[in-house]
Amino acid sequence: MCTVCGCDGEGAKVEKRNGGKVSRQDHGHNHSHSHSPNDGHAHDHVHGHSRHHHHGGGERLDFGSGPAGVSVPGETQARLIEIERGVLDHNAELAAANRVRLNKQGVFSLNLMSSPGSGKTTLLVETLKALGETEYIAVIEGDQQTSNDAARIRETGVQAIQVNTGKGCHLDAEMVGKALDQISLTHGGLLFIENVGNLVCPASFDLGEARRVVLASVTEGEDKPLKYPDMFASADLMVVTKTDLLPHLDFDVDTLVDNARRIRPELDVVTASTRGAPGLGYWLAWLKGKYGAVVSDAAAHMAAE
């Protein structure tokens, strides 16, 4: 099912060679609701089903005689079904399945999130060039439209799957699961998931990733973490990008970091630039440190099984 808004057949699709789409959600269903005339019709509920309201249809379940009338064993006229179910539970289950799958494969995964234009794709392209081991790496690219970013990734020799979310503003665990079906990664592989550029919605959706990375470029405000706290609250690392531009800007990196750590005190922070100092050194060191640790954990876990 497409869990994304606006799903009218032009909704989320996971790119294939032939451009196939995932199925859309079908909301259609029928149910009857019979009212007999002259029956002391006393109930006062709101009738919501104007489109599917079949008076006196072939299937007759007459509960129309009101609360004081006919009693159905175990049922009352108006009643409350008490439940306790998380709205995001379904996504969480799919994310957990993705996480198990990636852990079993010994694949380390990162969910990259930021506003549009913070430099996610550029950071990725330069990172892939720097890592150089293309066969161990895959990228899932999330955008509302176009395959431009996946094309940029493929130019580096790394396999990339484009997920177009249609009107959707974020990737969800189901989309990532479908993309994983089309990716082949060996043990010890590395998976980058570039989320839709959006500093709000992606924060809510666990994809099954090992770590969450948020990018903040120095051309944005230092108060971004305070304006969009949910995103920073769930991040493991903040990459401050475009720092080669600092000489031209009134931007204080320390203020940005202070603001981010007000939201998440244990947040790791690195600065990065794809043009000039400091380069990608801090970012690559963080990546290799976490990547190595997680892959060792997965190997130990597999050995223990």
Added chain:
Amino acid sequence: MHELALAQSVVRIVEQETAQRQVNAVTAVVLEVGALSCVDPHALDFSFSAATDGTIAAGAKLKIRRTAGAAHCFDCDEDVKVMSRADACPNCGSHKLMVTGGDELNVKAVEVN
């Protein structure tokens, strides 16, 4: 507007919970929304009427119960209430807070007849 995706998840839960029961119509859905959940209640309410259209919950009211955010302050060692993740400790002004509650987003009940 991830609220529309969330509203569709609410509808899915309602459909599952009512499928095995004799239900004519869903009149209301009670939703618990924590102050620290990533949800705007107005956007969710707006999305809910769109997401329920053509389903058993069409026309149902969305009753949102807000719950406060809760955190523990490491500096004054108190459990405090907060309304946002950017809030300082209301006791001592510290930002060394660990969120302990208030990020709920749960369907609590479905009113049917």
